[in-house]
Structure formats: structure tokens, C-alpha cells
Amino acid sequence: MIEFRLLAFDSLGVRSMATVVETSSLKVMIDPSVALAPKRYGLPPHPKEVELMEEMASLIYEEAKDSDVIVVTHYHYDHFDLGDKIPLDVYEGKLVLIKDPVNNINASQKYKRAPKFLKAIEGLPERVMIADGNSFKLERTTITFSPAVPHGLNDKLGYVVQVLVEEGDERFLFSSDVEGPALEEQASFMLKSKPHWAVVDGPMTYMLGYRYSKEALDKSVNNLLALLDQSQLELLVLDHHLCRELEFRDRLKLLGNKFKTAAQASGKPENLLEAKRRDLYRS
Numbered sequence: 001m002i003e004f005r006l007l008a009f010d011s012l013g014v015r016s017m018a019t020v021v022e023t024s025s026l027k028v029m030i031d032p033s034v035a036l037a038p039k040r041y042g043l044p045p046h047p048k049e050v051e052l053m054e055e056m057a058s059l060i061y062e063e064a065k066d067s068d069v070i071v072v073t074h075y076h077y078d079h080f081d082l083g084d085k086i087p088l089d090v091y092e093g094k095l096v097l098i099k100d101p102v103n104n105i106n107a108s109q110k111y112k113r114a115p116k117f118l119k120a121i122e123g124l125p126e127r128v129m130i131a132d133g134n135s136f137k138l139e140r141t142t143i144t145f146s147p148a149v150p151h152g153l154n155d156k157l158g159y160v161v162q163v164l165v166e167e168g169d170e171r172f173l174f175s176s177d178v179e180g181p182a183l184e185e186q187a188s189f190m191l192k193s194k195p196h197w198a199v200v201d202g203p204m205t206y207m208l209g210y211r212y213s214k215e216a217l218d219k220s221v222n223n224l225l226a227l228l229d230q231s232q233l234e235l236l237v238l239d240h241h242l243c244r245e246l247e248f249r250d251r252l253k254l255l256g257n258k259f260k261t262a263a264q265a266s267g268k269p270e271n272l273l274e275a276k277r278r279d280l281y282r283s
Helices: 047-065 105-119 184-193 216-227 241-243 277-282
Strands: 004-007 018-023 027-030 067-073 095-098 127-130 133-137 140-143 161-168 170-175 197-201 235-239
Touching: 004 047, 004 197, 004 235, 018 170, 018 197, 047 277, 067 161, 095 133, 170 184, 184 216, 197 216, 197 241, 216 235, 235 241
Parallel strands: 027 067, 067 095, 095 127, 170 197, 197 235
Antiparallel strands: 004 018, 018 027, 133 140, 140 161, 161 170
16 A cells, blocks of 8 residues: 655745655655755745755754665755755655656756765665656556656756656556646646646746746646546645745636645644745734
């Protein structure tokens, strides 16, 4: 039976999508990292944000250290860490499945971040394997990855891999940093996976009209409605880029209450600290 825990997300007060998925045969840690926006409203992180980030880094560390498999979907610092916040001993003896560090990747990740990461964990994992488009049968669990898909609306910020964890007839989908999904190649893997539970990076509405168009929002909503129409889906979690403004639900009125944030799904209060940063400083 598949169980999952949503450890650190934007709706919980930090930039992250750190998630643990457990089956009867193994424990998978996806994107063990946490970060804060370096600037928001022209302001640096508030001390309350920093304190919460440190608490969540400790939680991620404990969960990752106890995992069998670690997945890194791409090389942005809210999804992987160089040991600054999450000690690197979490990688000791693990199978590490990573976004291809050479192909379908932008320059900063290919020539700087990915090599630094691989150098930092050198000698620690039992194995490091390329995730993109591959499937891994591990005892009774299968982990399948999408081909690399764009981070957001184009490949300027690189590519990410989507993750499907299966055991028996149960399927859990994780899709980081698709900012929607607005693109058919992003939505295609989700729909083909027919998940029972889906954790998805939602539309980047806080950049609407600037780096995110109304057309992209409409396409994202249509793709999410198609996913919600699948009869087997029990839970859709939308978070991350979506939860960087307080008015995100107003942007997704067509979805109504058919989705939950990570905070809601975890039975915790929403705590959108980045979106409240100006108010934090005022108070």
C-alpha cells in the first residue's frame, strides 16, 4: 500500500516540494531540499521564514536519511541541496535517481549546479542512475519517470522529470515545477499515468501578466480539469509556484474545491509566509 507525506511546501511557508513516498518494499525521498525567495517585494527573508526553513530542513534530513531511494527532479536549489542545509550523509548507501545532468538541461544547471552536486555526493551513494524516460523495478515497487519536460512554459529555466511510483494497482504521481501544467507534453505524462494521488506544481499565478500569461493559465486549468475527470483520482494537490500569492484560489475558480494545497492535505494550516513577507516586516 502506498503512503506519502508532504514535508515542506510553499503552502507550509517555504519554497520546496520535499515529499516522501512509502510502499511495502521501500521508502522514496523526492527532492530533499528547502529554500526561501532571496527577495520578495524587495525584501530579504524574514526571520520567521528562516526559522521555519531550518525546522523543515531538519525534518527533511531525518526522512531522507531513513530512505532507500532519493530522487532529484532537477537542479534548482529548492529541489536539491549541496550540503548547506541538508547534510550530504543522507546519500550514503542510497540509490539516487537524478535528472540527466548533460542532456535536456540549461547551461547553469549543466555546467555549474549538476556538476557541483555530483562532485559533492561522489562516493556516497550505492548507485547514481539517470531518471529521464526510464523505469526502475525495485522489489514490488516500480518508479517510472517522464522524459524531460520544460520547467514552466519553455526551456529557459531547463527541464524537469515527472515521477510515478507504483505498487500493485496503486499509483502516486509527483510533478515538480511544471508551473501549471500548461504544456501538453507535461500534461500527457500525468494523464497517461492515471494516478490515484497527484502532487503537482500549480500555475505560477503570482507572475500573471508578467512571466505567466492568461493563455497559459487557461491551458493549465483545462489540463487539470482533464486529470480531475479521471475516475480513479482520489486527491489532487496543487502547490509550490501556485502558493506564492494569497489570492491563488481566485485564479482557479473553475477548479472550485476539487484540489488541496499540501497544507490542507496534511491537515495543517496554510502558512504562506513568502506572500506575507511585506506584512511580516510591518508587524
